[in-house]
Amino acid sequence: MKNYAAGIDIGGTNTKIGIVSDDGRVLERTILQTREYSTPSIYKKRVRSELVSMITSMDIEICGIGIGAPNANIYSGCIEFAPNLPWKGMVDLKEGLDDLAPVKVTNDANAAALGEKLFGAASGFSDFIVVTLGTGVGGGIFCDSKLLYGKFGFAGEIGHITAVPGGRQCNCGRKGCVEKYCSAGGIVTTALELFSEHRNKSKLDKYDKNTLTTRIIYEAALEGDKTALETFDTTASYLASFFNDLLNIFSSEAIIISGGVAQSGEILLKPLEKYFRQELIEFYREKDIKLLLSALPQQDSAIIGAASLVF
Ligand SMILES: [Zn+2]
Numbered sequence: 494m495k496n497y498a499a500g501i502d503i504g505g506t507n508t509k510i511g512i513v514s515d516d517g518r519v520l521e522r523t524i525l526q527t528r529e530y531s532t533p534s535i536y537k538k539r540v541r542s543e544l545v546s547m548i549t550s551m552d553i554e555i556c557g558i559g560i561g562a563p564n565a566n567i568y569s570g571c572i573e574f575a576p577n578l579p580w581k582g583m584v585d586l587k588e589g590l591d592d593l594a595p596v597k598v599t600n601d602a603n604a605a606a607l608g609e610k611l612f613g614a615a616s617g618f619s620d621f622i623v624v625t626l627g628t629g630v631g632g633g634i635f636c637d638s639k640l641l642y643g644k645f646g647f648a649g650e651i652g653h654i655t656a657v658p659g660g661r662q663c664n665c666g667r668k669g670c671v672e673k674y675c676s677a678g679g680i681v682t683t684a685l686e687l688f689s690e691h692r693n694k695s696k697l698d699k700y701d702k703n704t705l706t707t708r709i710i711y712e713a714a715l716e717g718d719k720t721a722l723e724t725f726d727t728t729a730s731y732l733a734s735f736f737n738d739l740l741n742i743f744s745s746e747a748i749i750i751s752g753g754v755a756q757s758g759e760i761l762l763k764p765l766e767k768y769f770r771q772e773l774i775e776f777y778r779e780k781d782i783k784l785l786l787s788a789l790p791q792q793d794s795a796i797i798g799a800a801s802l803v804f
Contacts, residue, residue: 495514495515495516496514496515496556496804497512497513497514497515497520497551497553497554497555497556498512498513498515498555498556498557498558498559498800498803498804499511499512499513499544499547499548499555499557499558499559499594499800500512500513500519500559500561500795500796500797500798500799500800500801501540501558501559501560501561501796501799502560502561502562502601502604502795502796502798502799503527503560503561503562503563503565503572503578503601504527504562504563504601504628504795505527505528505563505577505578505628506526506527506528507524507525507526507527508524508525508526508527508536508540509522509523509524509795509796510522510523510524510525510540510543510544510547510796511523511793511796511797511800512547512548512551512553512555513796513797513800515804516612517608517611517612517613517789517797519793519796519797520551521547521550521551522793522796523543523547525539525540525543527578527579528579530579531579532580533580533584533585534589536580537586537588537589537590538589540590541589541590541593544558544590544593545593548593554594555593555594556594556595556803556804557594557595557596557597557802557803557804558590558591558593558594558595558596558597558803559596559597559598559604559798559799559800559801559802559803560586560596560597560598560599560799560802561598561599561600561601561603561604561605561795561798561799561802562575562578562586562598562600562601563575563576563577563578563600563601563629564600564647565586565598565599565600565601566598566599566600566645566646566647567597567598567599567603567642567646568642568645568646569583569646570585570586570587570596570598571583571584571585571586571598572584572586572598576664577628577629586598594803595803597802597803598802599642599646599802600631600647600649601625601631601795601798602623602624602625602631602632602633602649603633603640603642603649604633604795604798604799604801604802605623605625605631605633605751605752605787605794605795605798606621606622606623606632606633606634606635606640606649606798607633607640607798607801607802608789608794608797608798608799608800608801609621609623609749609751609787609788609789609798610635610640610801611801611804612789612797612801613749613787613788613789613794613797614747614749614785614786614787614788614789615635615747615749618635618746618747619635619637619638619746620635620636620637620638620743620744620745620746620747621635621745621746621747621748621749622634622635622651622739622743622745622747622748622749623749623750623751623787624651624736624739624748624749624750624751624752625751625752626675626676626677626750626751626752626753626754626755627676627677627752627753627754628676628677628678628753629652629672629676630651630652630670630671630672630675630676630679631649631650631651631652632649632650632651632652632739633649634648634649634651634743634745635745636743636745651671651735651739652670652671652672652676653665653667653670653671653672654670654671654735654738655667655668655669655670655671656669656670656671656673656674656675656731656734656735657669657674657731660673660674661673661674661679661682671731671735674728674731675728675731675732675735675754676754677706677707677753677754679728680707680710680724680725680728680754681702681705681706681707681710682702683724683727683728684697684705684710684720684721684724685701685702685705687720687723687724687727688720691719691720694719694720695713695718695719695720695721696713696716696718697709697710697713697718697720697721707753707754707757708756710724710725711725711756711757711760714757714760715760722760725757725760725761725764726764728761729761729763729764729765729767729768730764730768732761732765732768732769733765733768733769733771733772734768734772736748736765736769736784737769737772737773737774740773740777740782741774745782746780746782746783747782747783747784747785748782748783748784748785749785749786749787750762750784750785750786750787751786751787751789751794752787753791755786755787755791756791758786762784762786765784766784769784
């Protein structure tokens, strides 16, 4: 008999709710606007009613509810002080849902790593890191076949590793964090800096920080726009150093890129491969360390990852 789980991905903009079968397929899904709910209790009531209606209409039982959310802590079951969500402080995600099925909670990048391990690009690996490049930069680290949580549950907050000492100001209070260079917003900032160096030479010049997106930069790069290509090249060089730092700590066999920026595919991966291999320490050069893109369907990967917590 098939097993089913609910997967919930809570983001600053959208909350994705889905029912996932144990072969990794999303059978039912819905999206809520996270910001429409002024308090956690109103929000959880709505999430609950969506879940109940899916379970009832599908006439199934679920083995658990997995939730991925920014700053969510597997030990406390709470979102803890997430800067990009409408609710402040500690938000208990279990209460109000755990009478339906057991609830397990972790941050979105850890959920992504579990999803890749069970159903995606990491199925054959014991030691790998999933790096999520989207609105922020996050990481889920598998070491010796175990997902690392650390003493306080926040292992893998790799977006706040320093890429450029004294560099761009990060929301976390530090300067020069990887997140300020390799997230979607970081890539846009890099492109804007490059425009000011090559004014009027790029088809991206008509955009500003409010209108430019990584998608637009990607499309311009595909058409051979020099500034757009240089933006990806620069981003790839930051990522190459960052990935080598991670490799030197965790001795991973693969690093898997997921999140919206991974949609750039070869435009990012090709220069990244080149710079990453150039920086490898000698004893890793013969080891076939893999750089891969997520193998989960982009629109469902967060739901699949969250459900993977409870399979
Ligand atoms: Zn930071």
